Amino acid sequence: MFGLVNKGLEDMVCSQYGEETWEEIKSKADVEIEAFISMDAYPDDITYRLVEAASAVMEMPATDVLEAFGRYWILFTATEGYGSLMEMAGDNLPEFLQNLDNLHARVGLSFPNLQPPSFLCSELEEESLKLHYYSDRPGLTPMVVGMLKGLGEKFNTDVDIQLTNRKAQGNDHEEVSISHKPKCPFKQHLHRSNN
Ligand code: HEM
Incomplete structure (x- = not known):
């Protein structure tokens, strides 16, 4: 998936648990990428591994990580410059x-x-x-x-x-x-x- 998705996950973890936890998650997931680039495409497998590792490190089911991430995505995309796209998509x-x-x-x-x-x-x-x-x-x-x-x-x-x-x-x-x-x-x- 595009780096924007992995960056969103990183942003959520860092804002709630801090950068050290994110580094721990990346290392557990065997992901050696220093910084994700929003517009670069990465194998889906990286995202799945990060979610799995986040689930282990944050001690919550992977489904809860994904749900929290989905919720976070709505705010995150606005902060990444996609706010007007979201606004254009509907009033309700x-x-x-x-x-x-x-x-x-x-x-x-x-x-x-x-x-x-x-x-x-x-x-x-x-x-x-x-x-x-x-x-x-x-x-x-x-x-x-x-x-x-x-x-x-x-x-x-x-x-x-x-x-x-x-x-x-x-x-x-x-x-x-x-x-x-x-x-x-x-x-x-x-x-x-x-x-
Ligand atoms: C402006 C806001 C949004 C942006 C910029 C955005 C962008 C993206 C991007 C880049 C991907 C990865 C796809 C890929 O790499 O091939 C994605 C996937 C996804 N998006 Fe959005 N999205 C937005 C809003 C939403 C909203 C509101 C929903 C609500 C249901 C949504 C549902 C999903 C889902 C479920 C996926 C996972 C991929 C899949 O299910 O196959 N997105 N989106």
Whole structure:
């Protein structure tokens, strides 16, 4: 994957656990790269090894590392100069999710040979939808769950996420049922004025 992804992982670990922990993770993962370059492509295996090692060093399941990373990604991409791309993709969660492929297509203009995942929305209702996640890469669904939680925070929206039809059960993609409800602005206002 592009260095941007590995850099995001590094940024998350360093901000929460410090640089020494990141060095320990890299050494455990047998990764000798001093600094990742955002626009350079690295074998996917490096990312998977880093996640495995982070899981061992930080003593948490790899799925939790991926979920935390997915959440972090939503903030990280904005700090790396992709904030306006994120803003353009939608004003609310359902609109944004329907634009994910457009967003990655735009990312692909500056990242040659990008292999992005693909997302499709179906059963669009007022407060729910089904998200279909297609990828050739295995095991990254927890990262998608984290991203959806991060997007809920970004859009000030309560989200409930259920993995309904899994690849592990023979489906050719992951299906995620999402309920979403914007948090009441009035209540937030009350909350703020109480502090
Ligand atoms: C401006 C924001 C974003 C940028 C710059 C970005 C960029 C990227 C890049 C560079 C990759 C690696 C692909 C490769 O190296 O071939 C990637 C993968 C991925 N992106 Fe995004 N992305 C953004 C937002 C999102 C959002 C909001 C989601 C939410 C669901 C998302 C979901 C994913 C997933 C799940 C992968 C892992 C690869 C896979 O599943 O095959 N991305 N993205």
